[in-house]
Amino acid sequence: MLGRMGLSIGQVAERTGLSVHALRFYEKEGILAHQVHRGPGGRRIYTQQDVDWLRMCIMLRMSGMPVPEIRRYTELVRQGDGNEPQRLDILKEHQERVRQQMVQLQECMDLITYKVGKYEDYVNSIAARAVGQ
Amino acid sequence: MLGRMGLSIGQVAERTGLSVHALRFYEKEGILAHQVHRGPGGRRIYTQQDVDWLRMCIMLRMSGMPVPEIRRYTELVRQGDGNEPQRLDILKEHQERVRQQMVQLQECMDLITYKVGKYEDYVNSIAARAVGQ
DNA sequence: ACTTGACCTGGAGCCGACTCCAGTTCGTAG
DNA sequence: CTACGAACTGGAGTCGGCTCCAGGTCAAGT
Numbered sequence: 001m002l003g004r005m006g007l008s009i010g011q012v013a014e015r016t017g018l019s020v021h022a023l024r025f026y027e028k029e030g031i032l033a034h035q036v037h038r039g040p041g042g043r044r045i046y047t048q049q050d051v052d053w054l055r056m057c058i059m060l061r062m063s064g065m066p067v068p069e070i071r072r073y074t075e076l077v078r079q080g081d082g083n084e085p086q087r088l089d090i091l092k093e094h095q096e097r098v099r100q101q102m103v104q105l106q107e108c109m110d111l112i113t114y115k116v117g118k119y120e121d122y123v124n125s126i127a128a129r130a131v132g133q
Numbered sequence: 134m135l136g137r138m139g140l141s142i143g144q145v146a147e148r149t150g151l152s153v154h155a156l157r158f159y160e161k162e163g164i165l166a167h168q169v170h171r172g173p174g175g176r177r178i179y180t181q182q183d184v185d186w187l188r189m190c191i192m193l194r195m196s197g198m199p200v201p202e203i204r205r206y207t208e209l210v211r212q213g214d215g216n217e218p219q220r221l222d223i224l225k226e227h228q229e230r231v232r233q234q235m236v237q238l239q240e241c242m243d244l245i246t247y248k249v250g251k252y253e254d255y256v257n258s259i260a261a262r263a264v265g266q
Numbered sequence: 267a268c269t270t271g272a273c274c275t276g277g278a279g280c281c282g283a284c285t286c287c288a289g290t291t292c293g294t295a296g
Numbered sequence: 297c298t299a300c301g302a303a304c305t306g307g308a309g310t311c312g313g314c315t316c317c318a319g320g321t322c323a324a325g326t
Contacts, residue, residue, distance in 0.1 A: 010273080019314080020272090043322080084252055084255055094245060102238055102239070104195055105234060105235055112192075112196070112228045116221065141302080152284080154285055154286075155284065162283095175291085175304060177303085270324090278316085280316090281315100284310085284311095286307105287307090290304075293301095295301105296297105
């Protein structure tokens, strides 16, 4: 169905892990590098490039980039050559935020690991005592 | 004011970075290891232990633990000795989630760094060309 | 021809985690 | 004594990011 070059929204949902709802939502929000093509009956036909683009957007989302900023980036790409410095700005800014996020997360991890260690020691010591050592 | 052993909600907000709103919200949600003491006039008086506890909760929140799970953990602590294994379970589960989160974030970071590199190269090559090299 | 399941649209609903509002009270400084 | 900022309560509002609903269309299989 659809020939081997086009994908239905359901197939894209499978391949990306997004729901069909989310896919339509992203489209409405202007998060597709190119207007998605429609087949007869008005059904969306996605290309492999669309899937690749979505996968990158998913990475940006997962790392906390808000939808409006992804839209700005998408618009720059849509406008074509000449605005690479702006795209770079967006990416670098986001990179910095992700870096900070990772630092924070590492701090949290350190605390959690410390607590887990303490509780493990304690629980083990109780267990040992129960066995009569 | 309040003597040197008690802190007002505003002072706790300052020390933790939470808003006074958030502090009342957390209390309502059962995220305080011990019932917060009230002064004359019904005003909350926090202790340093409350602040320490809140700081830990903030770490849990920052790393994505939902409020209801923090509440469960808090309740266990409130119940006192004997449930350390359950506390440990919650912490270990969360630790694992944070680990996965960090892996994901690192993947995102790798992609972003790759793209930043490519755009930097490109932008630099354009700049160099403009200078006539 | 009919059924079934995937798809369409616009708009409403939901969830988590706050955030803010209205109306009131408290307590210290001038 | 008054004025001010900070605190109090319960409940409503906000925001982001989906998720779902109603009501309808389409297309492939039997």
